[in-house]
Amino acid sequence: MSNFLLLHGAASTGWMWHRVAAELHDAGHIMATPDLPCSDPDADLFTYLEVARAAAEQFGDEPFSLVVQSMSGLMAPTLAEQLPVERIVFLAAMIPRPKETGFEWWEVTGQRDAQREYLQALGFSQDDALNSQVVFIHDFDEPLKAESIHHVPDQHSGPMQAPNPFEAWPSVPTHVIAARDDRLFPLAFMHRQAQDASG
Numbered sequence: 001m002s003n004f005l006l007l008h009g010a011a012s013t014g015w016m017w018h019r020v021a022a023e024l025h026d027a028g029h030i031m032a033t034p035d036l037p038c039s040d041p042d043a044d045l046f047t048y049l050e051v052a053r054a055a056a057e058q059f060g061d062e063p064f065s066l067v068v069q070s071m072s073g074l075m076a077p078t079l080a081e082q083l084p085v086e087r088i089v090f091l092a093a094m095i096p097r098p099k100e101t102g103f104e105w106w107e108v109t110g111q112r113d114a115q116r117e118y119l120q121a122l123g124f125s126q127d128d129a130l131n132s133q134v135v136f137i138h139d140f141d142e143p144l145k146a147e148s149i150h151h152v153p154d155q156h157s158g159p160m161q162a163p164n165p166f167e168a169w170p171s172v173p174t175h176v177i178a179a180r181d182d183r184l185f186p187l188a189f190m191h192r193q194a195q196d197a198s199g
Contacts, residue, residue, distance in 0.1 A: 003059045004031040005079075007052055009070025009093070011038055011155035016069070032058055036072065044158040045102075046165075049075055056083055068093045070184070074102050074159060080170040088174045092185050095176070095197040098167055102160030109196075114189035122183075135183045169197075 004024055008016040014033035024031050034055035037043035052075055056064065063086035068076045073093030080088055094105055106112070112129075119128055128134045132152075137145050176197075178190035185193075 002029050003062055003064035004029060004067060005052065005056050005059075005064050006031055006033045006067045007069065007072035007075065008033075008036060009072055011152050012036075012070075013038075013151045013153065015151040030059070032056065038155045039153040040158075041156045042158065043156065045074060045160075045162040048072070048159050049078060052079055053083065059084075065089060067091060070094065071102065071159065074105075074164060077166040077170055078164065080172045081166055085170075085172055088170075088172055090174070090176045090194075092177065092179050092182050092190065095193050096164045096166075097197070098169075099163045099165075101163050103157075106160075109189070109193055111185065111189065114186055114192075115184060118186040118189075119183060138183065139181060 006014070006017045006020065008014055013035045017031075017033045021031050021033055032055040034051055036048050036051055040047070052072075056079075061084060063084040065087040066076055066079055066083075066085045067089040069091045070093055073090050074096050076088050076090065076093075077096065077098075079085060094102065096102070096105055097108075100108070115129055116126055119126075119134075124134060137148060140148060176190065176194040178185070178187050178194075180187055182190070
């Protein structure tokens with residue numbers, strides 16, 4: 001039996017993990033899938049960290065795997081410094097550098113250019129980068145699309161503004177999972193990001 005803290009990305013909720021959580025539960029594992037405060041205009045990165053730490057309290061002092069998706073990747077190094085994280089898994093996630101803000105990450109990594117080039121290669125326009133139907137749920141079946149609409153809170157920019165507080169990358173086994181058909185963080189972009197983060 002293992003413990004898992006699953007953190008969703010921007011404009012989402014813990015519902016995002018419902019299929020994964022069901023698989024983990026059936027296998028006898030314990031998981032926490034908190035809702036991050038996306039719709040709170042006063043919530044910053046430290047608020048998000050507090051929510052994540054509170055969710056991890058259910059594991060007590062036991063180690064757990066930290067799985068972060070998209071924007072929640074910004075929290076991973078700091079949480080691994082503060083809590084008994086035994087493994088970090090970046091799932092199509094932002095991989096931050098020490099003292100970097102989320103907005104700085106966006107510029108340094110060249111995400112916008114990478115996404116635009118990928119969408120153009122698929123026959124989409126630059127404007128389609130802002131279309132959630134094209135970018136995020138293009139491969140959902142119809143029932144999943146219909147349900148997902150109820151789990152898209154407004155996303156405020158607070159967690160992207162503060163410099164990430166960690167000083168150096170924690171000595172924790174770290175894995176990066178990239179999605180072959182990801183239209184926000186294309187596969188080639190994720191490969192580059194993972195290589196840059198590993199030094």
